[in-house]
Amino acid sequence: MTKTIVVTSGKGGVGKTTTSASIATGLARRGYKTVVIDFDVGLRNLDLIMGCERRVVYDLVNLVNQEASLHQTLIKDKRLDNLYILPASQTRDKDALTIEGIARVMHKLRKSEFDYIICDSPAGIEKGAKMALYFADEAIVTTNPEVSSVRDSDRILGILQSESKRSKMNEDPVKEHLLITRYNPSRVKDGQMLSVDDIVDLLAIPLLGIIPESPSVLDSSNAGRPVILDEDSEAGQAYADAIDRLLGESKPHRFMEPEKKGFLKRLFG
Amino acid sequence: MGFFKFFGNSKSDASAKVAKDRLQVLIAHERTGRDGPDYLPMLRQDILNVIKKYVSIDDEALTVQLESQEDCDVLELNITLPEHEVKTQPSAEARRRAALRRQGQSPDDDRTSPP
Numbered sequence: 001m002t003k004t005i006v007v008t009s010g011k012g013g014v015g016k017t018t019t020s021a022s023i024a025t026g027l028a029r030r031g032y033k034t035v036v037i038d039f040d041v042g043l044r045n046l047d048l049i050m051g052c053e054r055r056v057v058y059d060l061v062n063l064v065n066q067e068a069s070l071h072q073t074l075i076k077d078k079r080l081d082n083l084y085i086l087p088a089s090q091t092r093d094k095d096a097l098t099i100e101g102i103a104r105v106m107h108k109l110r111k112s113e114f115d116y117i118i119c120d121s122p123a124g125i126e127k128g129a130k131m132a133l134y135f136a137d138e139a140i141v142t143t144n145p146e147v148s149s150v151r152d153s154d155r156i157l158g159i160l161q162s163e164s165k166r167s168k169m170n171e172d173p174v175k176e177h178l179l180i181t182r183y184n185p186s187r188v189k190d191g192q193m194l195s196v197d198d199i200v201d202l203l204a205i206p207l208l209g210i211i212p213e214s215p216s217v218l219d220s221s222n223a224g225r226p227v228i229l230d231e232d233s234e235a236g237q238a239y240a241d242a243i244d245r246l247l248g249e250s251k252p253h254r255f256m257e258p259e260k261k262g263f264l265k266r267l268f269g
Numbered sequence: 270m271g272f273f274k275f276f277g278n279s280k281s282d283a284s285a286k287v288a289k290d291r292l293q294v295l296i297a298h299e300r301t302g303r304d305g306p307d308y309l310p311m312l313r314q315d316i317l318n319v320i321k322k323y324v325s326i327d328d329e330a331l332t333v334q335l336e337s338q339e340d341c342d343v344l345e346l347n348i349t350l351p352e353h354e355v356k357t358q359p360s361a362e363a364r365r366r367a368a369l370r371r372q373g374q375s376p377d378d379d380r381t382s383p384p
Binding site: 146154188190192 | 292
């Protein structure tokens with residue numbers, strides 16, 4: 001049974017691609033055959049974050065237009081055996097995608113016995129974002145503790161509830177997960193940043209994880225290696241916890257308290 | 270910075286509370302537009318027009334919310350009337366009504382029955 005998960009947010013720059021890369025890698029690491037699809041036609045970046053940018057030959061639009069086969073289009077990850085990347089086209093625009101075309105791709109992926117299809121949504125609420133969420137069984141709503149991000153997340157939740165295939169076909173609703181990224185516990189403690197409680201209260205969907213603001217996220221994208229593979233970093237560990245929760249395990253939330261600083265660091269840090 | 274923060278009152282700039290309060294109002298407002306029935310915006314406009322006939326209020330002073338409870342829906346109207354302001358100019362509606370009154374007509378008669 002293939003499960004389709006969209007990583008979405010409305011707002012740009014909140015960490016959708018970082019999250020898609022880490023969630024897909026985490027699921028593959030747990031033994032699930034996983035593909036991660038970049039829906040950001042014209043502005044592809046997932047290939048860079050996954051570190052396979054030099055291996056892109058065909059892309060999603062070629063596949064939709066039946067100019068290339070699934071086998072030709074999928075890029076096999078070099079680190080994990082059961083992880084595949086389906087890159088977006090860099091030259092076409094978003095109008096190249098159609099629901100019928102994506103439906104054919106989804107059907108082929110299901111026939112290839114993928115366990116998980118992760119859809120990395122473009123920012124915004126235009127066609128590309130709507131395509132990315134249309135086939136979703138579950139949604140990971142990526143939100144920064146920041147007013148515009150929270151508002152846009154609420155907007156995208158409305159779209160999930162009215163424009164996904166599940167809503168149009170009157171099936172069970174898309175299962176929603178909240179993932180808070182770039183969380184800074186010490187700013188929360190000082191009252192300068194919305195807290196986890198605030199955001200969960202406002203958006204009213206279950207919390208999948210809290211990814212703390214961490215320099216390792218930038219280091220990982222620089223290196224083209226999903227941050228979940230950086231097991232020493234807090235962000236990597238937080239993504240690994242999120243995978244456990246996504247798979248139904250209960251795991252207490254971590255990284256919500258500021259790290260204890262020594263007296264000198266507090267004084268001068 | 271750390272030095273001042275350590276000794277100073279770091280809670281003084283608690284902007285997160287403001288952020289949450291603003292978002293609560295905004296999101297509730299945007300959700301009504303999204304989940305509510307199609308007629309809600311038109312109903313709101315009509316109610317607003319009726320109120321404006323008598324009191325001058327801002328468009329934002331009226332909130333219309335439909336809340337679903339267990340066995341019924343509750344339509345909640347929230348109208349913030351302005352504080353008693355000293356009017357320097359009568360409204361156009363007030364002028365029209367006064368003119369009709371002076372002509373010896375009831376202000377509403379003119380619409381229903383021709384003289």
